[in-house]
Each structure stands twice: as structure tokens, then as C-alpha cells.
Amino acid sequence: MSNKIGNVWIFIEQEGGKIANVSLELVSKGRELAAKLGVATEAIFLGGDLSGGVDTLHHYGCDKVYMVESGKLEPFTVLPYAKSIVDLVKEHRPNILLFGATNKGRELGPRVASELMCGLTADCTDLQIDDFDDKVNKKQYKNKLMQIRPAFGGNIIATIVNTWEDPQIVTVRPGVMKLDDPDTSRKGVCVKIKPEITSTETVVNVIERVQQEKEVDLQASQIIVSGGYGVGGQANFKLIYDLAKTLGGDVGASRAAVDAGWIDHDHQVGQTGVTVRPKLYIACGISGSIQHRAGMSDSSKIIAINTDPDAPIFSCAHYGVIGDLNEVIPKMIKAFKSKV
Amino acid sequence: MSYTVIVFVKQVPDTQNITGEAMKPDGTVNRAALPAIFNPEDLNALELGIQLKERYGAKLIVGTMGPPNAAEVLRESLYRGADETILLTDRAFAGADTLATSYALSCCAKKIGKFDLILCGRQAIDGDTAQVGPQLAEKLKIPQVSYVENVEELTKKRVRARRSIEGGFEVVECPLPALMTVVEANDPRPSNVKKIMLYKKAKTRTELSKAHSDANYTDAELLKEEEDNLRKVGLWIEELSASDIGADVERIGLKGSPTKVKNIQSVVLTGADFKVVDPTEAGVNSLMHELIEDHTLG
Numbered sequence: 001m002s003n004k005i006g007n008v009w010i011f012i013e014q015e016g017g018k019i020a021n022v023s024l025e026l027v028s029k030g031r032e033l034a035a036k037l038g039v040a041t042e043a044i045f046l047g048g049d050l051s052g053g054v055d056t057l058h059h060y061g062c063d064k065v066y067m068v069e070s071g072k073l074e075p076f077t078v079l080p081y082a083k084s085i086v087d088l089v090k091e092h093r094p095n096i097l098l099f100g101a102t103n104k105g106r107e108l109g110p111r112v113a114s115e116l117m118c119g120l121t122a123d124c125t126d127l128q129i130d131d132f133d134d135k136v137n138k139k140q141y142k143n144k145l146m147q148i149r150p151a152f153g154g155n156i157i158a159t160i161v162n163t164w165e166d167p168q169i170v171t172v173r174p175g176v177m178k179l180d181d182p183d184t185s186r187k188g189v190c191v192k193i194k195p196e197i198t199s200t201e202t203v204v205n206v207i208e209r210v211q212q213e214k215e216v217d218l219q220a221s222q223i224i225v226s227g228g229y230g231v232g233g234q235a236n237f238k239l240i241y242d243l244a245k246t247l248g249g250d251v252g253a254s255r256a257a258v259d260a261g262w263i264d265h266d267h268q269v270g271q272t273g274v275t276v277r278p279k280l281y282i283a284c285g286i287s288g289s290i291q292h293r294a295g296m297s298d299s300s301k302i303i304a305i306n307t308d309p310d311a312p313i314f315s316c317a318h319y320g321v322i323g324d325l326n327e328v329i330p331k332m333i334k335a336f337k338s339k340v
Numbered sequence: 341m342s343y344t345v346i347v348f349v350k351q352v353p354d355t356q357n358i359t360g361e362a363m364k365p366d367g368t369v370n371r372a373a374l375p376a377i378f379n380p381e382d383l384n385a386l387e388l389g390i391q392l393k394e395r396y397g398a399k400l401i402v403g404t405m406g407p408p409n410a411a412e413v414l415r416e417s418l419y420r421g422a423d424e425t426i427l428l429t430d431r432a433f434a435g436a437d438t439l440a441t442s443y444a445l446s447c448c449a450k451k452i453g454k455f456d457l458i459l460c461g462r463q464a465i466d467g468d469t470a471q472v473g474p475q476l477a478e479k480l481k482i483p484q485v486s487y488v489e490n491v492e493e494l495t496k497k498r499v500r501a502r503r504s505i506e507g508g509f510e511v512v513e514c515p516l517p518a519l520m521t522v523v524e525a526n527d528p529r530p531s532n533v534k535k536i537m538l539y540k541k542a543k544t545r546t547e548l549s550k551a552h553s554d555a556n557y558t559d560a561e562l563l564k565e566e567e568d569n570l571r572k573v574g575l576w577i578e579e580l581s582a583s584d585i586g587a588d589v590e591r592i593g594l595k596g597s598p599t600k601v602k603n604i605q606s607v608v609l610t611g612a613d614f615k616v617v618d619p620t621e622a623g624v625n626s627l628m629h630e631l632i633e634d635h636t637l638g
């Protein structure tokens with residue numbers, strides 16, 4: 001057996017041919033891991049019509065794109081995707097396989113990992129290459145993927161290692177890996193694959209599909225003004241909207257505000273909402289639970305407005321305003337308007 | 341009764357208020373130190389099972405893998421409406437990751453034999469992985485439908501369900517047997533006090549023999565008779581070991597788990613070192629000024 005390790009693979013998620021942001025974030029991260037390991041970064045790109053996407057993947061840094069096109073891959077169902085991916089993995093044995101921890105990635109990844117008898121770690125928030133000394137089994141592993149993720153409702157951070165045969169498979173939350181800029185001068189290889197999908201895999205039929213554009217795409221926002229339970233009511237969310245509008249930002253929310261029915265779930269920031277890293281995050285009337293902080297603590301600048309000086313949100317804030325948001329926000333709007 | 345529906349559930353530590361002490365040095369969870377509850381989305385799976393039983397007639401079997409104490413979620417399943425319960429418990433199961441867990445559950449399903457549907461909660465609040473459902477489906481080579489909100493129609497051969505997808509929903513249809521993972525889209529019904537009182541008495545073999553030895557009673561025949569009585573009135577929790585379900589010992593527990601925990605850090609709040617801004621006009625003005633100056637705003 002050769003000692004040569006496999007490449008870093010990224011599953012590219014697409015909807016109607018449009019590549020999901022998380023997949024490009026993973027290409028950026030995948031390149032970094034591949035550079036450390038001295039291997040190539042390769043994409044597996046599946047769907048019904050993929051024209052156009054391949055160049056984008058090369059621009060973001062994929063050395064090779066396995067393009068798996070078939071009418072049976074549209075609309076997305078798990079089994080045909082799993083079969084196609086498993087066949088490819090068995091043939092090429094990548095070292096690492098990354099999925100976005102989206103709805104699709106989280107139902108597809110486990111099916112693939114189970115069939116390959118590989119370990120799988122869900123919802124990673126960081127990935128590193130390091131050695132692993134398994135003291136229990138007295139075994140040493142070189143250059144393994146450190147799979148770092150929160151567990152226990154965010155109360156702990158665990159580093160997990162896959163000790164069985166490659167690939168080391170993980171899903172990664174959207175928004176946590178930094179997206180590098182594309183370089184249009186980059187070129188790469190494209191390998192077209194005809195998948196072998198049989199009637200065993202096409203048993204799940206999509207009869208109806210209703211999908212709406214999200215109300216907001218907070219992951220693309222540079223300025224986010226978020227309201228929590230301290231806003232006090234749906235009508236009072238107007239204050240949050242006013243500040244966001246004045247500053248040219250979007251509106252986020254805590255789960256307590258969403259659960260209270262004051263604002264749609266699309267706005268929720270945190271462990272069960274979106275992970276954001278804007279230039280500026282203003283938390284208004286948000287206590288800063290661990291689940292909320294998990295989704296925003298990487299923001300470049302954080303302002304917390306809270307009446308309670310002991311609120312945990314201040315632990316990740318750069319600026320803290322200890323006061324009533326009903327008084328502070330109008331002052332901010334006024335101050336900003338008079339400055340610009 | 342025309343259908344057999346299996347619901348796999350998990351007893352989980354209540355993750356709301358826990359500390360690093362809840363973890364053992366080997367990185368596994370010290371469950372004893374935490375209050376244990378019925379995993380919330382598994383209650384939604386059970387509720388869906390009960391609805392199917394009401395609508396179509398079904399035998400509802402609830403299974404779990406865990407320490408002997410996990411029998412508690414099975415008692416709860418009984419008073420909520422399960423017909424039979426199975427506890428997979430064995431030291432050899434300990435330390436399982438999702439791959440080893442799904443393998444053990446697949447052995448249990450095979451042991452049950454014929455079934456039409458398996459329901460699982462989408463994910464458990466201790467790990468939030470959402471992996472066991474899809475992996476179990478793969479182990480059994482049956483189709484999976486994830487994130488199910490409800491079942492629109494169940495027929496002898498097929499099931500049609502509505503599931504949530506990013507930004508909307510899908511209605512899908514697939515042949516039986518199939519596995520579905522269920523999201524928080526129904527309200528598990530409260531159970532009535534009478535039933536709770538009754539099913540509190542349900543026992544596993546271990547619990548029954550312990551009750552006997554506590555009372556210094558070791559008559560094997562009597563034990564058997566009591567077991568039969570409990571069975572007759574639906575108060576028996578079947579207890580199965582790894583060998584009872586024919587599981588390969590290399591594929592269960594820590595041994596059967598490819599993923600190893602390298603280390604665990606509890607999340608500690610760093611001391612606050614933020615810039616305090618006065619909630620006054622002057623304070624807010626200087627804050628906004630600073631943000632405009634450093635190009636965060638404007």
C-alpha cells in the first residue's frame with residue numbers, strides 16, 4: 001500500500017445551478033488544509049444542469065472538479081447523491097471530504113459516511129491539521145484533521161478525530177469559514193462523470209416543492225442590528241428597523257424574540273439560526289446566551305445595549321452601553337444623522 | 341393492526357445548565373451528573389407515531405439504547421401510547437459514536453423483524469448531530485425522508501410526507517419500509533395522570549430482579565410468573581443485550597466508533613473588557629463618531 005494520502009474534497013451544493021455560499025467557504029478552507037497536507041483541492045459537483053459553475057469553482061481555487069451531471073440528480077434527493085458520491089470516493093479515496101452543514105448536507109453526509117464506514121463529525125466550527133496521540137489505544141496518527149465543534153448545547157467545545165480509514169468526513173456550518181476572493185485567472189481540470197444511478201436509488205419522489213426566498217440574507221450583511229426579548233414587543237421592533245435603516249444595515253434577532261412571534265425565523269442569529277460575522281453587530285436587549293453568541297461573536301465590532309450590567313453579552317462586546325434601548329437607540333439615530 | 345411502526349428515542353442530559361465536570365477524562369459524558377430527559381424531538385417522533393396509530397391502526401414499538409436508567413423514557417413512551425418497548429443495554433454499547441449507535445439500532449430493527457416505518461427525532465440535544473437517523477436508514481438499506489413535519493398519507497406500500505427544506509417545504513413519496521426523521525412540527529400531547537400512575541410500574545428484567553433481591557426474594561419461578569403478568573398487562577420493558585440482537589462486538593461501543601474525542605474544553609466567559617459607553621447623548625455621540633472615523637459606519 002502506498003503512503004500517499006488522498007486529496008481534499010468538497011461537496012458542492014447547488015440549487016438550480018447556483019452554488020451555495022457555504023460550498024465556496026469550504027473551498028477556501030479546503031485549500032488551506034490541502035496546502036498543509038501538500039495535496040490538491042478537488043470539488044465534487046453534482047446536479048442536473050451544472051453549466052457555468054465549473055469556472056467559478058476553479059476561480060475559487062479547486063484544482064479539479066468532478067462534474068457529475070444527470071437528470072436523476074434533480075430535484076435533490078439523498079439516495080442518488082449518496083450513491084454517486086460513494087462510487088467516486090471508493091475510486092479515488094480522498095483524505096478529507098467536506099459538506100456544508102445545511103439541511104441537504106446534514107442528511108446526505110451521514111448516509112455517505114455510513115455506507116463508507118467512515119467517521120463523521122457534524123457542524124464543525126473549525127478545522128485544523130495536527131497529529132493525534134491516541135493514548136487509550138496506544139496509536140499515533142500523523143496529520144489528521146482536527147474536527148472542532150460545539151456540543152452539549154454549546155457548553156463545551158470538542159476536538160474530534162477520525163481514526164478509521166479515510167476519508168475524514170465532516171459537515172461545517174455556513175458562515176463560519178472565511179470566504180476568500182476568487183481569482184479569475186485560475187484554471188483547473190474538469191472531469192465529467194456519468195453516475196450509475198439505478199431504480200434502487202430513485203425511490204423517493206418529490207411531488208411538490210414550495211420554496212421562498214429568505215426575507216433577509218444576514219450572512220451577506222455588513223451591518224446587523226439585532227433585537228432580543230428586551231425590545232419588549234413586536235411594535236417596538238420598529239426601533240430596531242429604524243436604526244438598521246439609518247445605518248444601512250439589516251435586522252437580526254435572538255431566538256426569544258423569534259419565539260415570541262415578533263419577527264420571522266429568517267432573522268434569527270445563533271446556534272439554531274444563522275452564523276454571521278459582519279463589520280458591525282449591535283445587540284439590543286439581548287442577554288447573550290451561549291447559543292446566541294455562537295452565531296455572532298466573530299463579528300469585527302460588537303456593540304451591546306442592555307440595562308443589566310451583568311448580561312453575558314458584554315463578555316464578547318467591544319462597546320457596552322448599559323442603558324435602556326428605548327432611550328439609547330433614538331440617540332444613536334440622531335447622532336448618526338447629524339454626523340453624515 | 342395493519343402497520344408496525346418503530347420509534348427510536350434517546351434519553352439525553354438536559355443541556356441547559358451544565359459544566360465541564362459533566363465530562364469524563366476520556367471525553368465521554370458523565371450522564372450520572374446531569375438531569376436526564378426525553379429528547380425533545382424524539383417526543384415529536386413519538387407523537388407522529390401515535391397519530392399514525394390513531395389514523396391507520398399500528399403497533400407502536402419504542403426502542404432506545406442506553407444505560408439501565410434509560411428505561412425511564414420507555415415508561416414515558418408507554419404512558420404516552422406505545423404498545424411495546426425495548427431497552428438495548430449492555431456495557432459493550434458504551435462510548436458509541438453515531439456510526440456504532442446506528443449499527444446497534446439496525447440490529448434491533450432486524451431483530452424486531454417486519455416493520456413498515458421507523459421514526460426518529462431529527463437530532464438529540466446533547467450532540468445535535470442529526471446523524472443517527474440517516475445512518476440507521478443506510479444500515480438497513482431503506483430510503484430516508486428527513487425533517488418530516490407530518491404524514492399526509494400512509495398506504496400498504498407507500499408513505500407520503502411533508503418535510504421542511506431550506507426556505508420552504510416538500511411533499512415526497514416513497515415505498516415502505518422507510519425511515520423518517522421528525523422535526524418539532526407537532527405538539528406532543530400531554531398524558532393523563534391515571535396512565536402515568538399505571539405505567540410507572542412498568543419494569544425491565546433487571547429492575548424486577550432488583551426489586552426481588554431488595555426484598556430478599558430469589559424465587560426464580562415467582563420471578564417468571566411476575567414477568568408473565570407484567571407482559572400480559574403491557575407493563576413489560578424488553579431488555580436486550582448486544583448478543584441478544586446479534587450485534588458484532590467489533591462494531592458497537594467505543595470499539596465500533598471511528599471518531600475519537602481528542603479533547604474537550606468547557607466554554608468559559610472571558611472577563612469583560614469592553615469600552616463603556618455612557619447612555620447619554622454625549623456618550624452615544626462619541627461612539628457614533630468613533631465608528632464613522634474608523635469606517636465601520638458611513
Ligand SMILES: Cc1cc2nc3c(=O)[nH]c(=O)nc-3n(C[C@H](O)[C@H](O)[C@H](O)COP(=O)(O)OP(=O)(O)OC[C@H]3O[C@@H](n4cnc5c(N)ncnc54)[C@H](O)[C@@H]3O)c2cc1C
Pocket residue numbers: 153227228229230231253254255256257268269270271272273274284285286287288289290291292295305306307308311323324325326356465
Ligand atoms: C438548543 C438551543 C438552541 C438555541 N438557539 C438559539 C439561537 O440560535 N439564537 C438565540 O438567540 N438563542 C438560541 N437559544 C435560546 C437562548 O438560550 C436564549 O434563551 C435566547 O437567546 C434569549 O434571548 P434574549 O437574549 O433575547 O432574551 P433574554 O435572555 O430574556 O434577555 C433579554 C435581555 O434584554 C435586557 N433588557 C430588557 N429590557 C431592556 C431594555 N429596555 N433595554 C435594554 N435591555 C433590556 C435584559 O437585561 C436581558 O439581558 C437556543 C436555546 C437552546 C436550548
